[in-house]
Amino acid sequence: MPDLPALPPGSVIGIVGGGQLGRMLALAAGRLGFDVAILEPEPDSPAARVAAHVIVGAYDDPAALKALAALAQVVTYEFENVPAGAVAQLQAMGVTVAPGPQALAAAQDRFAEKTFLNANGAPTVAFAAADTSDEAVEAVARIGAPALMKTRREGYDGKGQRWVETAAAAARVFAELGSVPVIVEAPADFARELSVIAARGRDGATAVYPLAENHHENGILRRSLAPARATPALSDQAERIAARVLQGLDYVGVIGIELFELRDGTLLVNEFAPRVHNTGHWTQDGCEVDQFEQHIRAVAGWPLGPTAAIARVEMLNLLGEEANAWVRLAHEPETRIHLYGKREAKPGRKMGHINKVKPL
Ligand SMILES: Nc1ncnc2c1ncn2[C@@H]1O[C@H](COP(=O)(O)OP(=O)(O)O)[C@@H](O)[C@H]1O
């Protein structure tokens, strides 16, 4: 990362992506005195409506990127599929992009991601890559069925992945996933799914949040409980993993690392997201400095803030029509409401979340 002085309040921070994560980053940036510029192809996006500057354009549109570079000295993003070419163009115009291209490259490809993790002492399930149907059959034979086949790129919320129940089904599942490059994973026989949200500043300092315990339904995060019940040994393991990942990526910003806790108490890394993370939303009402402000502090070159829990939180995503219950929710004294301002409540769409807060 180039040696940039800390950004003073009044500066503009660029954010690629206009969804709810961009919106909550923009709100946190505003609290610290920054303006944000949002780059997003959809007009009227959740983030755009709380932003000082909005550029409506494709993420890789050279004119849009030029406009962003004219406004912002530092650019970050709310999703991991920012095109590598866009980052290169921004950097060529003298813009600092954080987290950097190394983190994006690893997070965009499940095979590169797991290879990076293992090389940096962060354990994962056994895995193998396959580009063709024959290689997919071979990969399942090597890993053993049942196995999970996932597209290497562009999967999210459980999309782009299927179980292969028997070796004989490998070719069919490969075709069902679109005959694109895949990764075949051994099943993790986990007791719980956990996540650790962590941050690294431009000076290399790190900060780690308490663990969250996460529950998914139909591939979508439903609920997080935090701080998760954890022995000191379990928290130490998670902190070690976070430190290795942050260091290995020469990372700047907040990262979300998804973990499997095996029945013997060992942690495996499932995947990481080089951005603020849905399982870190509890920090808004449960921690001293939340993940959104932390990310802004990191990319702006400010000192990281403290991450200790100040409350116990149950975070619930509001999907589709569930957000219509805002009146009832507003009557609950323990409930903090976070709505994203999305115009249309499609089924399964993340419309908001609530944090139910209890004393520690
Ligand atoms: N190797 C695995 N073994 C068992 N369950 C898995 C494995 N990989 C993923 N899962 C389950 O599928 C969910 C989604 O997979 P993940 O790799 O996190 O994809 P996404 O990018 O869609 O979040 C995980 O949260 C976990 O519940």
Ligand SMILES: [Mg+2]
């Ligand atoms: Mg995941």
